[in-house]
Amino acid sequence: MTTPIVARRRAFTTYLYSLHSGLSSSTSHRVSESRQVLARLRRSFGGPRQQAEAYELVFARNPPESEQEVWLLVAGLFALHPQPRRNTRSLGASMRKLSTMRGASVDRRFTQLLARDREALAHQLRQTIRLLDSEDVPVDYDQLLDDLAVLLGDRFRDDSAQRIRLRWARDYHYRPEPRESTEDTPAPADAH
Template sequence: MSDYAQKFVAQLERLNRPEQRDARALAILRRSLGFPPGSYPAAYPYVEYFIAADAHAQDAQRLALYLTAGLYALHPHQGAQTLATALGGLMRQRDSSSIERRFIALLSADAENVAIYLRQAISLLAADDVSLDYAVLLQDLCTWLNPRADADRLDTVRRRWARDFYRALTVETDVPAPVSNTENA
């Protein structure tokens, strides 16, 4: 995980510290989700200083930073598990196939509508207070939102998310694997 992503998430976490919670900043970042990433001027003071000076308005990293900031403000609970692992665990808890349908729709999303599906996913996690690793999400969004990224890189992210989701559905047990009934010839 990049140090850059970690620093950005640490900055977001500072906005949510109990002793100095900045409710106004979090509200502004949440409100920014109603606009295309990076186009809500009130959010600029909280994100823009992390953006490279030569980045253009549609730079993938810039868009990913704004989207991640808004999603964090929607559910400010940084954790160690990926979004996909958190959703898979939630599906296992709730035993709800609608979560899987939403997850598959998220995996099918393109750069133009991924924010909509992510807001829905984060809202599901927020309802059960399930945390996720926003630094990993930020890095994945940098790939997802990059129109110049080759299809293989995006497919790698999607496959990793699918693997994390479905692995979280399996419940680990101490039952040994079945023994084969075939005889040695």
């Protein structure tokens, strides 16, 4: 059973994902509206006045008071890299996929992302999302919102935040061993 706060987060990210689907709508009015909303959300990074333009869009979705800034950030990040809903596990998994495309230069960026403190994390995330957008690497915004609610919220100093960073690192660094072809491997003999 999902908690009420998780259900509110999912309703919010569903709204964000609907903006992406609106971009490919057959209705020109919906396409135009989605573009305008995404532009307002992207501009929210420009400063206080521009962020105030995004308040209506985010606060209409009823964010918990303790997560208002996180929801504004995630809305802006989504607007930088709108996409359909995809499950990628974590931001670490998205960065791992990017590293297969761009090589070792992503290692340094990922390490910087993990090392950022609460105050600098939002800026680093904007750069990371732009980089992921440049290669069309998917981001799971449902999971990102959950993770950032901890990393940027009141619990940023407890074990929950450390577990999120460890999950990102594990998803980034873990490379499963390639499976051996079963064609060359003899079938096991029956043990009768």
